[in-house]
Amino acid sequence: MTLARTLRQALTIARRDFTATVFTPIFLLFLFAPLIMGSFGAIGGMGAASVADARADKARIVAIVPPPAMRAFKESDGRLRAVFRRDEEQPPALVTVAPDGRGLDQARSLFAAKDYEASAVLAGPLDAPHVLYGPRGKRAADYLGVLAGDALAAAKLGGSLPRVAVVKLPVARAGGGAGASGYRQSASFAVFGVFLLNLFLASQVVGTMAEERNNKVIEVLAAAVPLESVFLGKLLGMFGVAILFVGFWATIVAKLGSVLPPDVAGALALQTAVGLPTFGLLFFTYFTMAYLLLGSAFLVVGALASSPREIQMLSLPISIVQMAMLGLALAGTAHPEGAMGWAARLFPLSSPFAMAGRAATEAALWPHVAAIAWQLLWVSLFITFGARLFRRGVLQSGSAKPRWFGRKPVAEPLT
Template identity: 65%
Template sequence: MSRTRRLLRQTMTIARRDFVATVFTPIFLLFLFAPLIMVAFSTIGAMGAAQAADHGADHVRIVAIVPNAVAGAFVEADKRARIVFRRDEEPPALAILTPSGEPGVQARKAFESGDYDATAILYGPLDRPTILYGPRGTRAADYLTVLASSALSAERLGGELPRVEATKVPFSRQRATLGGQNQTAFLAVFGVFFLTLFLAGQVVGTMAEERSNKVIEVLAAAVPLEAVFLGKLLGMFGVAVLFIGFWGTVLGQVTSLLPPAFSGMVGELSPAVGLPMFTLLFVTYFTMAYLLLGSVFLTIGAQASTMREIQMLSLPITIVQVGMFTLTLSGLSKPDSWLAVIAEVFPLSSPFAMAGMAAASDSLWPHAVALAWQALWVAIFVTLGARLFRRGVLQSGSVRPFWRRKGA
């Protein structure tokens, strides 16, 4: 058996050992369903916050102090204007008050009313109204200005504005918009970042148990440390693939039940290279991002001797991942800048940046160069990690390269 085949076989043996040891445990089920637990708690919190917000919004009003002759036009203008707002963006409900006494005094008293919370109050002539508004009533004041304009126009036209019956025809684009491509690029970068943030950090502690029970010395005596490091990295990557495959299947079934409007929104996110190629590149760049960050984290975690030290490494590791994400987004906002070039060339941020490029540009040759460049750095990080572990932890001293050993 050749040296390369033996090294590959030893690597896959280590990978299979770590994969089985991780997956076939009760703790893995907790890890697998962790997103469901997080979503459940987030949903409970969001529902509570939404109920509190809705309860408060029920009492908020915008008020117009106008004569009865104008009140009907004001209400009609409000009905027409509200159809352009989403439910969560609608202005507060309109309340009409009949002028009594001094309008300014009446408006100030309306702000102190215990029946509702006024956010903006209009009074005076419609062509020169006065609007009082609270700390968060700027948009409500603008909305009342629009209603006053519409009501004044209706009054001068004899009672109401003319109705327009428009013919609405749905249309599907044949190509993605520039905004859709930019949104797809951001989602691609965020997707790779989120998955690596959630999954790659698991690699840090894989060497701790091996060091505590002295198994690493047996492995190091049986197979090269490069095979141990790469095998552990591939084993944990297999765990990540299993995790993504499980939740990808679940989400695929859930999204099929969503309304057709959701499909239309997804259609606007068409990548520049086409959906099949983009899917392939996204999976490939997630793989490279996991291997690159995982190899660095494995090297760092291998130097820790206790779980306390590994826990202390969690914050710096998270900062590194967030830093790569921030660098990529900065380069993505300025595609032709030197910052974008740095994000594409720097090994740890290159998968993020190239995933964004796949969505925003239809050129394919940069991806071949980038993947070769990233694979080279995976090999460098794995080799460097094994040598640092050999010299710093096992105290084995320097070892001659394999090509010199072969010559000897």
């Protein structure tokens, strides 16, 4: 059978599967699944944030200091809080209380106050204070220690610390790059991006083959065309669905990015060693390779599963394998020239993830050519092995043993 005929048969099956999947009402639910899941996540996040905000509104750090030191504490607190950004967790609001002579007993009693929830309480002399803190209050206790040092310095200088007029001058890196740290962040984004897309899309392949096996459709297809064409066609058909999904959401994200403020868009921009156009092409290529590799492996699993229950039982091992490949790729990205990095790039299931990260950190292009050829080899091996395994194990056709076991001896005629 020629390669052209195999591809023609595979594309016919791919067109059939693509049409049967896309032109159905249920596909709209699949297409908008990220929006639905994001909405549920946003609702849950808003609920958790409201609970956290309500608790943070009542949280306080308390300083038991004499009235002359209260002003220094408040000035230092206002100056230090200006260092925190809005998106950073700030220490709880400061409350100053005059000492009543009970020392640490007064500090302990403030943890039972009804007006607020004390996270940490400072008591004693400023040069050797005692700081009591409750659960999750160690950071607040450290902050109170810094305030005590500032207040003590202000007292020795006559009541307040000198103000320093700082002149801030932004400096851009040569070439406009973000350096090694920016490349590593882009590499992590690439690895996670390829992983999340395949986690959501490649697993869909498992159910397609199992469903048609239960409906006896696969036997009809196998009688008409070779199983290799069936496997490749189904893989290409579901890949077409994945491309439609990715293209739809990529367009929406691109439109949303165009309306962002310039400073926000600049902060979110990727910094890659190969340049953004080449990185985008390599990212799509490695997403394709990861989908074909994982999809062909999942296709074999779905072909061998005889019921939806078996598919559900196989979902956990499939997810574990995907998480293991993510961990291996991230470890390889952190140590690209070590043994873990080479293992991540050479192991077929993790190779697309690791090489997508390498595209962000390394400018050389020849390793990507070799990696893509290596991954295509494994795709063909997975499809060929899956088709033969399905033919012998499920359709129960073909030779019962591989050829290397030898042929059975031919019986000699009786004389």
